[in-house]
Amino acid sequence: MWARRSEVRAERDKRRNFKQTPPASDLHQNYKLIVYINVEQNLQNLFKKAIYQPESRLPGDIFSLIELKKAKITKIKKFGYLGLSILSLSGSVFSIWGLIEQSTQLGFFKYLSLAFSDGGIIATYWKEYTLSLVDSLPVASLGMSLFLLFVLFISIRGISYQFKNKILIA
Amino acid sequence: MENSDEVLINEYITGEEKSLKIIIDRYTPSIYNFSVRFVGIENANDITQDVFLKVWKNIKKFNSDKASFKTWIFKIARNTITDYLRKKKSIHFSSLNTEEEIYGENIPDESMLQDEVFSKLEDTELLNKILDTIPVGYREVLILYYQEDMTFKEIGEMLGKPLNTVKSYHHRALLLLREEFV
Numbered sequence: 001m002w003a004r005r006s007e008v009r010a011e012r013d014k015r016r017n018f019k020q021t022p023p024a025s026d027l028h029q030n031y032k033l034i035v036y037i038n039v040e041q042n043l044q045n046l047f048k049k050a051i052y053q054p055e056s057r058l059p060g061d062i063f064s065l066i067e068l069k070k071a072k073i074t075k076i077k078k079f080g081y082l083g084l085s086i087l088s089l090s091g092s093v094f095s096i097w098g099l100i101e102q103s104t105q106l107g108f109f110k111y112l113s114l115a116f117s118d119g120g121i122i123a124t125y126w127k128e129y130t131l132s133l134v135d136s137l138p139v140a141s142l143g144m145s146l147f148l149l150f151v152l153f154i155s156i157r158g159i160s161y162q163f164k165n166k167i168l169i170a
Numbered sequence: 171m172e173n174s175d176e177v178l179i180n181e182y183i184t185g186e187e188k189s190l191k192i193i194i195d196r197y198t199p200s201i202y203n204f205s206v207r208f209v210g211i212e213n214a215n216d217i218t219q220d221v222f223l224k225v226w227k228n229i230k231k232f233n234s235d236k237a238s239f240k241t242w243i244f245k246i247a248r249n250t251i252t253d254y255l256r257k258k259k260s261i262h263f264s265s266l267n268t269e270e271e272i273y274g275e276n277i278p279d280e281s282m283l284q285d286e287v288f289s290k291l292e293d294t295e296l297l298n299k300i301l302d303t304i305p306v307g308y309r310e311v312l313i314l315y316y317q318e319d320m321t322f323k324e325i326g327e328m329l330g331k332p333l334n335t336v337k338s339y340h341h342r343a344l345l346l347l348r349e350e351f352v
Contacts, residue, residue: 043316047313048317051317052203053203054214054215061215065219066222066223
């Protein structure tokens with residue numbers, strides 16, 4: 001009985017001692033880790049202290065610069081769209097004028113008026129009628145006119161967008 | 171509560187001008203400090219302005235799925251600085267690329283860095299002086315890691331380099347710092 005108690009006590013002391021004094025290699029590793037953490041912490045603190053601070057007006061200056069650039073771009077776009085719309089408008093006028101003249105020369109309007117005056121003939125000879133109508137159409141002029149009208153539409157939309165933006169910002 | 175960068179960018183794109191101001195206020199000190207380290211105090215204001223102009227021009231191209239805004243803006247700052255240094259024909263960030271191929275995968279044990287030299291440091295002026303002398307590639311890793319609190323992964327994304335290479339740069343930068351301090 002006594003022998004067994006002493007054995008148990010010896011075993012317990014052995015475990016306790018092991019907990020209190022870990023092997024030398026473990027101690028060394030822990031020390032290295034602590035030093036490493038301290039080094040990291042100190043380095044971090046040192047770097048944080050060494051940060052260069054900008055002048056307090058710099059963010060405001062940057063924002064103003066961006067606003068200035070934005071205004072400049074808006075102005076360029078506005079004048080660009082305005083010029084484009086004037087050019088496309090005058091181009092469209094001439095192009096439509098030419099389209100009407102060419103259509104008259106080729107007899108397009110005569111063929112067209114036939115559709116309203118005598119529906120019966122057209123119903124009978126619709127194939128020939130369609131071919132004649134297409135043949136009398138000045139395709140190049142029509143294409144040019146449509147293109148210029150499209151450019152005019154885009155430029156007017158661009159101008160209105162720029163004005164809308166300006167009103168929103170204001 | 172502070173809005174995240176991504177929320178602010180979305181707000182700005184949808185027409186909220188104030189959001190851009192908040193972003194500028196938030197990042198000006200970091201970009202300025204980063205710029206000073208490579209182009210000096212006298213040019214840092216111009217570089218910082220250029221960086222934010224580029225951010226503004228390309229803000230619609232920013233994709234939060236690819237990288238965080240912080241990584242993106244520092245990438246822009248780095249490119250702006252590289253362009254500036256190239257124009258001045260100074261050394262630039264890519265000067266370390268060949269060295270990286272030699273040491274890239276050979277990362278020493280970080281426990282080697284333990285040194286009481288660092289624990290005694292308090293002299294910021296000395297640190298700034300030493301930082302000016304170490305190679306730019308190492309310098310940027312140190313600045314991004316210790317001053318901008320970026321992770322190695324984020325730094326790697328920003329520099330377009332593997333994680334191990336960034337760790338290697340960090341390690342060698344610390345060794346150089348230690349040498350200089352000693």
